[in-house]
Amino acid sequence: MLILKPKKDFEVSVEAEITPDLAEKSEEEIKNFEVWYGKYKVKLGELFEIKKEGDEKKLILDGDFSRVKWIGRGMTEGEIVVKGNVGAHCGAFMSGGKIVVEGNADDWLGAEMSGGEIVVKGNARNLVGCAYYGDLEGMKGGKILIEGNAGNYIGEKMVGGEIEIKGNAGDFIGTEMKNGTIIVHGDCGFVGGDMKGGTIKIGGKFDLLPSFKKAEDGWIGDVNVGGEGKIVKI
Amino acid sequence: MPIEVEIITGRTIDQGKTVEEKLTEEYFKAVSYCELNEEDFRSLGLKEGDRVKIKTEFGEVVVFAKVGSVPKGVVFIPIGPYANQITSDDTDGTGMPLFKGVKGVVERTEENVKSIKEILGVE
Amino acid sequence: MENVVCTFCGSVCDDGVFEDGDVRKLCALGKSKFSKKERIKAPMIDGKEVSYEEAIEKAAEILVEAKRPLLYGWASTVNEAIRLGVLIAEKVGGIYDQCASVCHAPGTLALIEEGVPGGTLGSVKNRADVVIFWGANPVEAHPRHPTRYSVMAKGLLIKDRKNRKVVVIDVRETKTAKLADIFVQIKPGYDYAIISALRAIVKGEKIEADEVGGVPVEKLYELAELMMNAKYGVIFYGLGVTQSRGRDRNVENAIKLVQQLNRKTRWVIWPMRGHYNVVGAGEVPAWEVGYQFAIDFSRGYPRFSPAEFTAVEALVRRDCDAALIIASDPAAHFPRKAVEHLKKIPVIQIDPHPNLTTLLSNVVIPSAIAGLEAEGSVYRMDGIVLRVKKLVETEYWSDVQILEKMYEEVVKKVG
């Protein structure tokens, strides 16, 4: 297990593509692991206090990581626990393991992830589980649970997996989604634009698009793409 | 009584004509007002030259009030430093702030309209 | 001097007549561009007048020392200057962003998703029998657009205003709405839903709702009918679409509508780009480094991310620690919170005229006015390149001269 603590309030954001694999490395290697601080490549040890406790594949990020991006990028196994907030692209491309964010998550949480689990105890911002610009598929598998609220553009171009939001979500949920499930317990804006398949379950109020047809247990669409996606009230 | 509105910002000819002379009285005049629907204008008890305070979750600003061709419940402000006191700084991950469609409230006020330098906080 | 190219809006009219410091044939905005105005008198560092060389060296030092400098603006200068800006951003490992990120960049995001079926303004003038302005108000933002290119323009197939139907779709009855044959007033924030409805109707689907976004469904059927019966139609969209709820998704949806319409007849869609060379501010970096805006060079190669590297995001997130502002005025046009951070970091400004950003800048470098005192290439809103001219002599350095020198200084410092 590896415990990281920011040494200071960062002037600009830090890009640290760290995964639980790092916990297996020697203390020396961990200290010298390169991260980006603005345009400077710096050693992890320069920005963070490092404490290693055994070889378990687990990272404890203790403190405010809201200005640290790309945490857990492409991780395959192990666990990351963020004690505070976390920066953008957390868990992007991850295929396995678990990330728990005790605070809030920034944009692009779990973007294009294909497996594993992300739990955010606070709120998440925009583009959760989405596809990066130009890519044709967003989230492919795994699960994202947000216990608070989420922002706009959730699960765009999703082809698998599940996103569950306990609170409210913003606008444009499940746009161009092909498969998988999105659950919003609270309210949200437009839902399922151009969705081809998959299911969106909503507990609260939302904006229904005119390109959906009423079905027995909700709505089916989007007719503009000959879609068979389902919007279901829960 | 304050009324709830949706705020939109946009270009105008006068704003455009003075955009390279921002430290002039003409620019100040071009950007320090808002347009309200006639009905809203009356319900706030306003007359030409009166001021209103507009508040949103992003800030507040005092501007002159005019009647304009906007629907009820919509307020138009020319783009510029006054509008930007109350527009959304949240880009929802797109990079584009929500310059049109922020919700807020408008009320009549006796407070003065700040100068541009005051708005910017450099004076 | 005849056939002078105007440097105000994206229409880039090229038929101005410049005589004795005055310009004819252009609109009120164009005239204002060529009129005499207050200038920044001399280069300054912290309010103290210095030489160009000193100011530029200081600027280079700030950019090189910053962890992540933001280089923003570019919409009101020439391509040659923009290219140097991109090269400097690459050298100093900064962010290149440009004015589109607060106007039409959502259109670029939509381009990424769907492409853009478009045409030049001449295609519209010659062929368009239906013209739709969606969330666009050219009468106030592009005053000669209606006469030169769209509403009243005459060309190959359209010989008369009567041959053309003009539709304005907006949340308020703008001055442009008064030129229209049909005005459709919509509820703010419902552009996306209305476009989805139109797509469904064009596709032959039935709409179950009675109204969409404040528009009765019958009216949408009429509009869809008009669109399908057009021989050559155009949607010009404005900031009403890109700066409101839905932003790029609105544009993307409108593009899908145009794709659908092209299965039946011909339609094109195009953004009403604002500044005279805001298109160039995207085209130049696209060929130099692959992207149009929101480009970060901190890793020595370009990366694109609107959620992080647009100027507003970089400022609101306090993710830049110095800024070079050129040919724009973010202090006047950015949300308050973004301006707050701009006030805290070292700012270099290059501009002919004093503006709000000048009041926040540590290094101010006055420049010659492109299109009046300096020449260069610019892109009209439809991507057509025109050459703006040098009409009068000046002592001021041009943007190109300033940036060439700055690039030289930067190279000296970083190698």
Add this chain to the structure above:
Amino acid sequence: MLWIKNGIVIDPKNGIEGEKMDIFVKEGKIVEESEVKKEECKVIDASNKLVVAGGVEMHSHIAGSKINTGRSMRPEEMRVVRNVAGKFRAVVGRVLLTAPGIGYEYAKMGYTTAVEAASPPIGSPHTHEELDAIPILDKAALPVFGNWHFVFKFVSEKDQEKLQAFIAWAIERTKGYGVKIVNPGGVEKWMYGSNVRTLDDEVPIYGVTPREIITEVVKANEALNLPHCVHIHCNNLGVPGNYETTIETMKLVSGMKNENRPVLHVTHVQFNAYAGSSWRDVSSGAEEIAKYVNKADNITIDMGQPIFGHATAMTGDAPFQFTLHKLIGARWSNKDTEIEGGAGIVPIVYLPKNPVHALQWAIGLELGLLIDSDKVVISTDWPNGGPFTEYPYIMAMLMSKRMREKELERVSPYVQKASSLPAIDTEKTLYEVIKMSRSLPAKILGMENKGHLGVGADADIAIYNINPNEVDPSAEYDLVNKAFRKPAYTIKDGEIVVKDGELVAETWGRTFWVDATKKVSMEAIEADLDEYFQNYYTVERINFGVDERWVKKPARLEVS
């Protein structure tokens, strides 16, 4: 001054076929041995190495609005990092590339000249701005004429004098190099939502046909005696059965002759060489086309070879691009351009197991193999067929049946019945592929100082780590493929720009343009120009085009 010592030279234009010899360079030119002071020369030891002229790319989309829109719409293409900023520019791009990347990557393959194959006339200032951003290479651009209303008008009036004057005017104004035609008449019909299907379909308003447009424009090009012949992208591109249109187009110039070059270059023929009546029964028409081209003495082609993987279709053939968009459901950009023509862009992927894609791949190779090597040029029509950086693959494939057999194993079996590729035994020689990538394209372009190593030629030289007298390309195809990807040296205008496959210097090449205005009377078209600019253009006539002083390093070729 350079002294390239003991290299094994292949120089088809000068009939040199693997001779050990020395090459001398002075002031950017190849010179006689007596011209240099040997003690002042930088000596390059080329022992056991192949020495050839720098490659000449005659059809690639290297600059202008299409390629740039392609970049903007495909950030996923631009995420591949090729070079980090430092001594040289940062370069990104998978198949699409940034402008610096184009220069670097061509040079890293031993190519030193490249021509932008389709420049919209009103977009020519943009094309030149991008050409100016491409380092190292010598460049040129071909403005597109086939759907320009002036051309329709003068062709419909059968007025050769005006047509010639117009072509000379247009090439001068756009700082162009030659005449390109893309789907003549078809792009205009796209403005009404359709396309032409035969050479005799009429264009609205003007009543002219593709047949008339092609015939008259070729006549004008020959009367002007421009260095480059008419360069045509045929009608019906991408339509099964279109090989017949292609041959019919070629027949239009039968009987016409030029001493120095062909009179018609038909480009990316692979896309125009389909037999069959639909995508279900599509097959190769390459053999028929090859038969015709081999027989004709005035036609050349280039391959338009698809490479498996990502590509971006971008052509001036706007209606085809829309059809492609509908067919594959990918994003689509379109640009209708004033009264000049149009363009479109659609991303594609060529998959080896896809029967149609595999067939396209096979047809490209068939054309390269079946057509005489003095009539077919190597091209991928970048980025339409895929990356130009795979030219070494194409060269190796043309030289090795064994390599083709191996490749055939991984593609759809559909090609076995729909094309003749599996049965072709031909193996081109090194001499032939050097011709197809150097002297032939230079000859078709009319660039006398390119594509060869004779005295007076530009010192654009590539040196590869293979000895043509020892290597057996048929068996050692891997070696050949690798060698062409990593030149020992690329020399541009006498400067070493690439060493051991790595960039070592960034230089700036020239932009060639052709001036034929002295051969015509401009007065003939003054009134027409004024009329059309006033009525149908949205820019003033005086603001149309490119002044020579705006171009970084212009090189004017006057036609007399």
